[in-house]
Amino acid sequence: MGGRFAVLGRVALGALATLVAASSSGCHMGLAGVIIGASEAKPTYAPGEIATDLGPGAVRTLACLDVGLAIRTPRPLLEMHVGNHCVRTERFDLAQLAIHATGEDGAERSVHMVDPRDEIKRVHVGAMERGHERIRLSGLDDVTRICFDVSAVATDAPDARPSPICLVRQGDRWQAS
DSSP states (O other), X not given: OTTOOOEEOHHHHHHXXXXXXXXXXXXXXXXXXXXXXXXXXXXXXXXXXXXXXXOGGGEEEETTEEEEEEEETTTTEEEEEEEEOSSSOEEEEGGGOEEEEEETTSOEEOOEEOOTTOOOOEEEEOTTOEEXXXXXXXXXXXXXXXXXXXXXXXXXXXXXXXXXXXXXXXXXXXXXX
8 A cells, every 4th residue: 555545435345345245364454446436435424323333332432433343253254344423534543453352261362353465554534434344353262252442543533542342252143241
């Protein structure tokens, strides 16, 4: 991507998600070159939409950005949603997401996003736009609780310190705790 940033847009990301849904390996954030023209999409994001879709416990607001996370089964995919409810572009850096996981015994486990093509980079989220990506997680096999610290992902909101988004495994599903 060099010094340029992509713009996340609902239309382009929906098409991208369709293209990569069948893939089972690695990150699905193929934003470079695919989403550059997305800024022509009509502004569509309204505050609270992501919380309505995922539930309020799975969403945090960092200044202009609403960030929501969920784990969908049966494949260990992290669903990342980001919506910009402001009228200016905002920076978003998913690479700054901190992951803390524990097993049933309470011991810490190593879980990380799989990004074999180095696609998780800082991007710009257009004004009033929403993006959605799926990223494979490695190491979830014996994890019962996973927390995502999103405080550093919104680089335009350096003082935002929301509580982590924590998900608990209940059978074969993950629920916000």
